[in-house]
Structures are given as C-alpha cells and as structure tokens.
Amino acid sequence: MRYSEMFLPTGRETPSDAEVVSHQLMLRAGMIRKLTSGIYSYLPLGLRVIRKVEQIVREEMNRAGAQEVFLPAAQPAELWIESGRWEMYGKELLRFKDRNLRDYCIGPTHEEVITDLVKNEIQTYRQLPRNLYQIQTKFRDEIRPRFGIMRCREFSMKDAYSFDVDEKGAELSYEKMFEAYNRIFRRCGLRFRPVEADSGSIGGSFSHEFLVTADSGEDGMVYCTACAYAANLEKAAVPKPEEKKADPAVFLPLEEVHTPAVRPIEAVCDFLRVTPQDVVKTLIFSCDGKPVAALIRGDEEINEIKLKNFLGADMVELATDDIVYEVTGAPKGFAGALGIKCRAIADYSLMNMTNFVMGANKEDYHIKNCNFKRDFNVDTFADLRMVEEGDACPRCGKEIRFARGIEVGHVFKLGTKYSKAMKATFLDRDGKEKLMIMGCYGIGIGRTAAACIEQNNDDEGIIWPVSLAPFQAVITPVNIKDVRLMEAGETLYGELTEGGLDVLFDDRDERAGVKFKDADLIGIPWRVTIGPKRIEEGTVEVRNRKTKEVTILPLGRVYGFIRQAIDDELKSYETDGSGT
C-alpha cells in the first residue's frame, strides 16, 4: 500500500473525549472514528488489524474442528420468547418492529438462532458432535458504553456453539475451545490469564473468562501464587474457616440498646464503641420474589452473585423498604436475624463470632451480645462475601494476589438450558430422544485489538506484535524528490510485497520527521529508512519499533532479515506460556 493513496488520517493531539490509551491511540492512529455513543466506524488501518485478529481466530477455530456459519443479525421475537429471554434480557436487547408490526431484535448473541437451526437439521447422534461459529456484528444497548471500542454497543464478536450427545462429549468440546482460546490469545501476542467466572445471563453451569492483564481493565481477578487457581473477583471463592466450638461460658446476656437515628454501620460502631468486626449486617434480598436474609460481618462486602448461585435463583436484588418492613417489622437499617420472618443465611465470616451486635428489628434499636444457637439459628453458613486482600487460595491455601484485566473471551458450558427450552433433541443410539448438551464460546474481536494496544504502547504510539500489525513493515524514503531514494524504495517495496509481507510505502511528500512520527504512532514493527548518505554505499537502516534497535543492511539483505525476524516472533507466540 502506498501511503500517499491511503485513507489514514493521523492526529498529533490526543482527542479530549478519550480516556484510556488504547482509545486515544486508535483515534490518533486513524483506526476508528465514533459515529455516536458506543458505535464506531473502522477506517482502513483499523480494519486491517481487525482482519488479522479474525484470521487468527478462524485458523484456530477451524483447527479445533469448528465450522464457520453466518447467522442473521435481525432475529424474530418468537425465538427469544421460546428461550424465555425476551423477558429476561432487559433493555440491553435492542428491539424493533417491522412493517407488519412484528417484534424483532438485533442479536446481542446467537444461542436462539443457532439452537433453532441445529434442532431442525440434526436428528441423530450420528450427526453429533458439532461446533459452529461465526464472526458477526452484535448489538447490546449497553447502559454505559465506554473506553472507545472496548465496551461499545455495536461490536464484532466471534461466537461458537457446540452440541454434544452427553456430558463427557460436552466437556471435551469445552476443553478444545479452551485450548483454542489459549492459542488464539498467545498468537495475538497478549499476556492473559484464563480465570474461573460466573456464567451470568447466558446461563449454564461452568465458565472461564480470558482476561488480558491491564490496569485499565474493568474486571478484577484473583490468582494464586502457588497453584493454578485464578478466578474473576466476583467468582473467587473464600475458603471455609475451621469451626471452633464456642464456649457458652463466654456468652454475655443479650442487651437491647437504644440507638436513635444511627444507621450506617460506622455510626452504629461509633455509638456502641465497637468495631465493624463485632457487628453483623443483616441484608434482606428479594430472591425470585421471596425474601431472604443474608448475614455478613460488618466490615465485609456481600457478593450478590454468590448469593444468587447459592440459592439457585434467577434474580437477586436488595429488597424494597416495604419488604424489609414486612419481614423485620422495622424500617431499613435495623434488621437483625432474631425473630426474622424469612430464611436466613450467614456468611462463613460469622461462623466463629460471639457476642456480636445486630439490628433489633425495631426502629432505633440494636441488640448486643448475640450468639448463635443460644439466641437464634440460621439455615446454613455459606460463602457469600467478596474476596479481599489477605484471603487464602481456596484450592491450596497459599497466598493469592489481585490484578485487573480486560475480558476478551469467555467460554461457557451451557448444558441443556437452551436445548431444553427450545426442544433441541436427537435420537440416541439406544433409540431414546435426548437433549443436546451445549456450550458457547465468545471472543470480542475489536476488544482483543484494543486490549493489545493497551498492553503494547509507549509515548510515541502503538507497538504492534507482528501478528496483528496492520503492516509488518514500512519503507520510508527520507525525501521523495531524491530519485535514488525513491528508486531504491520502489525496488524494496516490490521485493517485500512479492515475499508476502504487508508493506506500507511512505511515498508522501513530507519531511522525514513527520513520516517517522506517523510510523511510530501507528506502530509498524519494522521500518526501513532510505537516506541519501547510506544509499551511496547501497545500504539502508532497518529499525525495530519496539526496541528502537537499528541495523544497517545492504538493500539485498533487507527482505531476508525482516522475514526472519517476523517468523521468529510469530513462532515465539506459539511456544510462550500465557502467564501475566
């Protein structure tokens, strides 16, 4: 590609409405432009990167035995009603009507469509397993689009769906995808970590997220310093403490205390001269419409996802004031487990507490010296709180660490959630009709590119790994009016292109400095500078974007040198471990 002909508007100033580096650099490098909130256009340079990501994804999906399809973006409401998600999905689902006033949506994901397709075409175990994938534009009407392309409303996603005859097969499909994802992100030159995750609204039983480590990431994760355990913050388990038998002798008598108008836990502590560790918070939740009390230590934070999963509920939210009043007989802020009129579950953190403070279920009163068994009982103890600094690894007990990451991929075991709802069955070897076991697997294409920039940049701009670079090399004649330079440039451009490299020939009538700045900004891994002095002796400079290392080479050896370097780098992705 000749730079002079390319639609590549670069900017020297950082756009004011971009906060994270990847967004800033994608704008400055002329990769993307915003149309409206959360909706972006890709310019040629940006599209080149997207195509590179897609290519890697295709190769690895195909290698893993999946087959590419292309499903519709516009989907009829009937399918979503059938799966139950027309109601469940909420406002993120962009809905519209056609001319006959029939309801449609733009697919935020494609479980419905694929399940519908497969159930109509697959009847027997002989046709299974199958894994189908596509790379498609999704639309999710996000509450808050942000960080440019990282979290946008319209975006390109690779989604794959596996169908198996049994649990064992489904697990194998899952493992294949898990391995494919590792290969994909390695080939993208990313530092990432697969972590255990919650399966969210997609549903299903088990899942892993692939998080690219970055401080700007929206997801928190926890990983063990000793074993392989790693999990999303919202999923990370807290080990069950050892239960110590409390000696009833230490129990102090219950004491009701007047605590007028003190509600926040800190105020209660100040008032009663105790620490939050001595207080038990009683939070009333509405779980699929039923009230449930969750007890947790005053200094801990409840993890609603854990609560939801523990209860096997579809929907968990903090109860309204009315419900709180109904089960406790008091306004919000004074709930306690004594005499509460609903199911109560306590976090492990309470297991060995004695003489603690709770709300009295009576306005402006708390109770001191509460004790389990003597005063009340809970249904059960469970892991309900967020992990925190200082917790041990739930698997091996060693030290865990916290990090942030960008979720670029997610693999789910769906089980029969959709096949059941949509009756995707097959006839098994034994002549019985059975439900297909499904899995689904997503990768954010644009997000992967953005995450890559997030990890690979410096003050000058982007530093692409060769696997994703829009061009692998740029040829920069320092002055296009010097025919010797241009002739050498043309020759080299032809030679490198012949050799199968993606080359940008900077034939613009610009000063050398401008060309250098642009090349650095858009992050091309290799730059060949053709200048007047060296060309006399037939040599040029080959410069590495990342290391800034310059190698002087005769024209004839440039291709071989760059080819070798590129091949070496590509090979290194295949063998490097993921890690951080």
Next chain:
RNA sequence: CGGGAUGUGGCCCAGUCUGGUAGGGCACUGCGUUCGGGACGCAGGGGUCGCGCGUUCGAAUCGCGCCAUCCCGACCA
C-alpha cells in the same frame, strides 16, 4: 437511571466569572525558502459559539428548558 464534568471552524484550546465587532495553535489552499524525528515566511479559505426560549439597546458570555458527549457506580465479548 443516580453523581460529576464538558460542549467555541476537521483537531487541541483561550475567551464566559465582570455582556460591547469571535481569537490562538495544529490541520487546509497558494507562493517562496527548507528537507533524517511533527520546518519557516508571506498571503488566504473555513465558525448558526450544541439547540430552543427568555432578559437586554446589545448574549459565546446572564436565566430557564432541552440535547449530546465524557468520567464515576449496577450489565457484558
């Protein structure tokens, strides 16, 4: 949806408090000089100051309403 901020040529920003002829830098056009890390000079083109209503002799500036964008919290690839 709650909290905060911003809206002035394509981009970055000043001007707004204290109303009085819309400015600078970058980019763009022409000419000349320059030419290995975002050159310089001269001459140009381009703006309903987010939108609407109001106050005023006069509004980018003051008031009210609306819209859009960005950042912080609940969703997700």
